[in-house]
Amino acid sequence: MKLFLRISLFCFIVLLAGSKATAQQTPNVYRDSVVQLYGVVMTADSLRAIPSASIIVEGKGRGTITNPDGVFSIAVLKGDRITFSCVGFKNRSIEIPLNLSENQYSVIQLLVSDTAYLPATILKPRPTREQFERDFVNNKVSDDAYEIARKNTDEAQRRILINSLPADGREAINYQLRQQANKYYYSGQLPPMNILNPAAWADFIKAWKRGDFKRKD
Known part of the structure; x- marks a missing residue:
């Protein structure tokens, strides 16, 4: 041992x-x-x-x-x-x-140099001058920065974006805070009815003229 x-x-x-x-x-x-x-x-x-x-x-x-x-x-x-x-x-x-x-x-x-072979490209002229002028006039040119900004600030375009895009987190929390503030403001009493509010009727008429209440297919 x-x-x-x-x-x-x-x-x-x-x-x-x-x-x-x-x-x-x-x-x-x-x-x-x-x-x-x-x-x-x-x-x-x-x-x-x-x-x-x-x-x-x-x-x-x-x-x-x-x-x-x-x-x-x-x-x-x-x-x-x-x-x-x-x-x-x-x-x-x-x-x-x-x-x-x-x-x-x-x-x-x-x-060593590496050569990359691309597929062949065939360039063909227009058959006639008239066809070239027609295609040149009807060719779509991309919008420049000014045209893009003008479209983004258009009122109809903004309404389409508001109706189509969902609310983000900031808009949702702001809406909730406004609802809570309105509830606390009229706590203990009946809230006013907008049916007799001239400003509310004016906003309703403007929205109706814009077509906000039309059925969207």
Whole structure:
């Protein structure tokens, strides 16, 4: 029994020492795996710098872009896969070597132009001058800012919007507060009847002339 306890204690001490050694070595390993990647991105045909090219570390959600001279610099880890991309060029990817002896890695990345082929467009003239003039006159021109503002402030258009759009939260709470204020104002007495109010009759006549009471199909 004593021999078993001694062996168990010895194994526990060995495991504890090994875990401490691993914990002490982990920061050094992580520190040594960080690499400063820098370089320039250029075109493959004319060796011209590519500004605003994207340099993305795959699977890490990190990246950077090149400056106007095509130069970039970013901190990565050994074994990371780096993708170079830019509009009008094909993507290229590189992998940081795991056996890199230094903490700096420089590259000159060349990107090849990517040609995008669009479908063919056929331009046909009008058969006659009269048809061209007719189509030109009947062509609908988009409204400018002044015309849009005039339509938005039109009274008929505003009535249509009021009747079609639902009330938002601000209008609903204001209506509820007005109802409560009116109820508290006439608390303990009969509220007035608008059937004898000339102003209410005037509003009713204006609404009737506008057609607010017409049936909407």
